[in-house]
Amino acid sequence: MPSLNEKGGQGVLPTTVETALAARPKPFWRSRKFLVLLGLYVCVHLGHEARENSYLYNSGEAACPQADVLTPTKNADVWTALNDKIGTPAFKTSAVDWLSGAVRVPTESYDNMDPVGTDPRWEAFAPFHDYLLGAFPLVHTSLKLTKVNTYGLYYEWKGTDASLKPLLLAAHQDVVPVDPSTVDQWTHPPYSGYFDGERIWGRGSMDDKSGLIGILSTIETLLEAEFQPTRTIVLSFGFDEESAGFHGAGALGEYLLGVYGENGFAMIVDEGSGFTKQYGSIIATPGIAEKGFINVLVEVTAAGGHSSIPPAHTSIGILSALLVHYEKHPHKVEITRDEPIYSTLQCVAEHGNDVPSVLRHTIKKSASSNKALRRLSSFIQKDLVLSSLVGTTQAITRIEGGVKSNALPERASALVNHRIAVVSSLDETKQSNTELLERLGHKFNLTYTAFGQQVSAEGAPASGTLTLSDAFDGGLEPAPVTPTGKDAAPYQLLSGTIKATYNVHRAIQDVDSVIVAPSMMSGNTDTRFYWKLSPHIFRYNHHNAAIADSPLAGIHTVNEFHNIDSFLEQIRFFTTLILNADEATSF
Ligand SMILES: *[C@@H]1O[C@H](CO)[C@@H](O)[C@H](O)[C@H]1NC(C)=O
Numbered sequence: 001m002p003s004l005n006e007k008g009g010q011g012v013l014p015t016t017v018e019t020a021l022a023a024r025p026k027p028f029w030r031s032r033k034f035l036v037l038l039g040l041y042v043c044v045h046l047g048h049e050a051r052e053n054s055y056l057y058n059s060g061e062a063a064c065p066q067a068d069v070l071t072p073t074k075n076a077d078v079w080t081a082l083n084d085k086i087g088t089p090a091f092k093t094s095a096v097d098w099l100s101g102a103v104r105v106p107t108e109s110y111d112n113m114d115p116v117g118t119d120p121r122w123e124a125f126a127p128f129h130d131y132l133l134g135a136f137p138l139v140h141t142s143l144k145l146t147k148v149n150t151y152g153l154y155y156e157w158k159g160t161d162a163s164l165k166p167l168l169l170a171a172h173q174d175v176v177p178v179d180p181s182t183v184d185q186w187t188h189p190p191y192s193g194y195f196d197g198e199r200i201w202g203r204g205s206m207d208d209k210s211g212l213i214g215i216l217s218t219i220e221t222l223l224e225a226e227f228q229p230t231r232t233i234v235l236s237f238g239f240d241e242e243s244a245g246f247h248g249a250g251a252l253g254e255y256l257l258g259v260y261g262e263n264g265f266a267m268i269v270d271e272g273s274g275f276t277k278q279y280g281s282i283i284a285t286p287g288i289a290e291k292g293f294i295n296v297l298v299e300v301t302a303a304g305g306h307s308s309i310p311p312a313h314t315s316i317g318i319l320s321a322l323l324v325h326y327e328k329h330p331h332k333v334e335i336t337r338d339e340p341i342y343s344t345l346q347c348v349a350e351h352g353n354d355v356p357s358v359l360r361h362t363i364k365k366s367a368s369s370n371k372a373l374r375r376l377s378s379f380i381q382k383d384l385v386l387s388s389l390v391g392t393t394q395a396i397t398r399i400e401g402g403v404k405s406n407a408l409p410e411r412a413s414a415l416v417n418h419r420i421a422v423v424s425s426l427d428e429t430k431q432s433n434t435e436l437l438e439r440l441g442h443k444f445n446l447t448y449t450a451f452g453q454q455v456s457a458e459g460a461p462a463s464g465t466l467t468l469s470d471a472f473d474g475g476l477e478p479a480p481v482t483p484t485g486k487d488a489a490p491y492q493l494l495s496g497t498i499k500a501t502y503n504v505h506r507a508i509q510d511v512d513s514v515i516v517a518p519s520m521m522s523g524n525t526d527t528r529f530y531w532k533l534s535p536h537i538f539r540y541n542h543h544n545a546a547i548a549d550s551p552l553a554g555i556h557t558v559n560e561f562h563n564i565d566s567f568l569e570q571i572r573f574f575t576t577l578i579l580n581a582d583e584a585t586s587f
Contacts, residue, residue: 063367064347065486069503069511070496075579078227082575083504085221086568095568096200098135098217100193102209103202105131109174109240116150116247125151125239128173136216138223143235149251155235157219159582166232166260167581168533169574170270170526171212172241172248175204176556185558198564205562208271210570211541212237218574231266231582238526241271245526253529265534266587267490269577270527272539275502275514276546279352284498285519287539288482288491289340290528291389292420294475295397296433297413298322300446302464304410315412315464316401318444322437322466323396323414329436331421333391334377337367338423340481340520341390345376347517389520392421392429415471422478422520433468441466476528482537484518489586490536491518497580501542501573536587542573 072079085091105128113119129151133140143155153173159166178190188194188201195201215235236256238248256264275284300322302315313321335342349355349363362379365372380386394416401412420429434450441448441456446466448456456462484491495516502514527537544566 063364064343064350064515064517066351066512066516067492067495067499069499070493070576070580071500071504072576072579072583074583075227078222078225079576079579081225082221083572085225086572086575091221092564092568095217095571096195096564099205099209099213099562099567100195100200100202101131101135102128102213103193103200103205104191106178106191107174107204107239108177109243110177111243113240113243113247122151122239122247125173129153132216136220138220139216142223143219146255148255149247151239152248152252152255153235153237153239154252154255157229157233157235159229159232161230162232164231165264165266165534165587166234167578168234168236168256168265168268168530169215169578170236170238170249170268170530171215172208172245172271172526173212173237173239174242174248175207175209176242178203182558187559190558190560195564199561200564200567201559201561203560205560206543207556207560208241210543210562210567211271214541214567214570215574218571218578221571222575222578229578229582231584233578234260234265236526236530238529241526245529249526249529253533256530257532260533262532263534265536266581266584267494267536267538268527268530268534269494269538269540270525270530271541272525273519273521274541274543274545275498276544279348280354281352282502282514282546283348283352284502284514284516284540284542285344286491286494286498286516287521287525288343288484288518288537289422289520290479290524290539291422291520292424292426292429292476292478293524294418294420294426294429295471296416296418296430297467297469297471298416298437299411299413299467299469300401300464301411301467303408305408307406307408310408311463313444315409318440318446318464318466319399319401319412319414321444322440323399325436325440326394326396326416330394331392331432333381333387335373335380335390336423337373338481339390340422340518341380341386343484344517344519347515351515351517388419390421392424392432393419418475420475420478422481424478426475426477430468430470437466437468476524479524479528479537480531480535482518483535488536489584490538493580493584493587494538494540494577497573497577498540498542500580501569501576504576505569505572542570544569 107124107128110121113121116122139155143157146154148154151173183190190203193200193202193205219233234256236249236252238245238252240246240248272287273285275282298319300315300319302311302318345363346367349360362372362375366376380390396414397417398415399413402409416433418429420426430451434455438448438455445463446456447460447462447464448454448466450468451470482491486492498516499511499514503509521539525539527539530537544563
């Protein structure tokens, strides 16, 4: 899943960046799963901060309209039959075998890997392909498999109606490496796939072999039931999502673009968030956006020389002043109504059973009142997680300079890592960096160049230089925001599918059992390579975050596990999604 990580995992940052920034498995706070949970946490955390009081607010029109439960009609028989089957002990055994077998084949991806064919570590994926071939025989006889860049898996299950745009289901084959020094902290060995009757243990059991195996298990089962799709289904499984995705999804995205063209897919569903209980309500939070990022390299050069006759400021001293200036001037976090998190908040206010009344009032009122919107901003500013999701962030992550205790440093540099707000852009971020340092550049008498443009006066004498540049590869724009309005048929279909899945898994009829709230994560998934394929991209795989002991259990760290009940519900989700999309006529 998406991660905040600068390096592997659901790498937010490209490989080169990740490479340069770090050389160990990414900590879980940079992981996709962590981000998933951020979305959910957003809801919880809000409640703690709001003070209860007696405001009452009567809203006029409904915010956050909810789709109806959507169950297949044309495909009703196969849906019912499959749901019955998924509920049997025999199917549970198959599901355990499928997932635990996949966990037993390690597929670690690392930062700094050389291209496929050069770096032997990629060869770990060949046994995984062999495993899939053996585990899913019907998939491999009925779907067309194309291997892209050797290990990228692209399956096509041709539908009978070529006029319908295909559904694209994505997942990734690779896992975060297990840190060898932590192996003895695992209750069950990380590649055991051990099943204790409730949980399947091991690296990848959740992230993201549950997604990949969930999809293939669903299709194998549909094939067994002799289902023939009307709408073509395409599967795209990258193999280096945990280290930025260039070799896997990067190549697959290009390939699919060549085959299906721009906007060639009806919708895309990749790994992402799930649902959990917040505010007395079950809230599902499909990711509809991703922040961008850029690593700004700040470099100062100054004359060298012997440290016994120093100037007032060395390059290191000047750089330090610049970095202090950065931290004194964080980007201001102001929520706008275009922000995905704003939609999340609207949904919580409209449908959450237990939202503190002052918070509910402020959120609702902000739809029409700028004053209330500012109050909401100041509320968000006090919450680190929320404000990080809403605003452009900055973090000084690396610094270097100097080579010798008695030599004046000729060069000093630092990296400032920004995660760019969905409503902002790379250009805006570069511009604000440039303006931020202008006064100090002048004060320290430096020739100032930012992103290739000279900022200080041409030819003026100077005692050194200040240069800002994109480190590595220039960063990534924020993702386009997936439409979620009443007319956005794919979002409505996904919402109705989530509700139907939740209900059928629990054998309940209650239409209002789940609130679907569009949300976002601060990291990136493989979908960063799929933007051109469809505007309807969702990062969601229906994990039940409510049943893990800790919502962050094991993701990207020791003791990763997946609960079998949640995995079975995931299979119901993919089943319902495929059947609903198959008969949808609105897109
Ligand atoms: C800037 O540095 C140059 C070169 O050392 C020097 O000639 C010039 O006077 C300095 N300007 C200021 C304003 O200190």
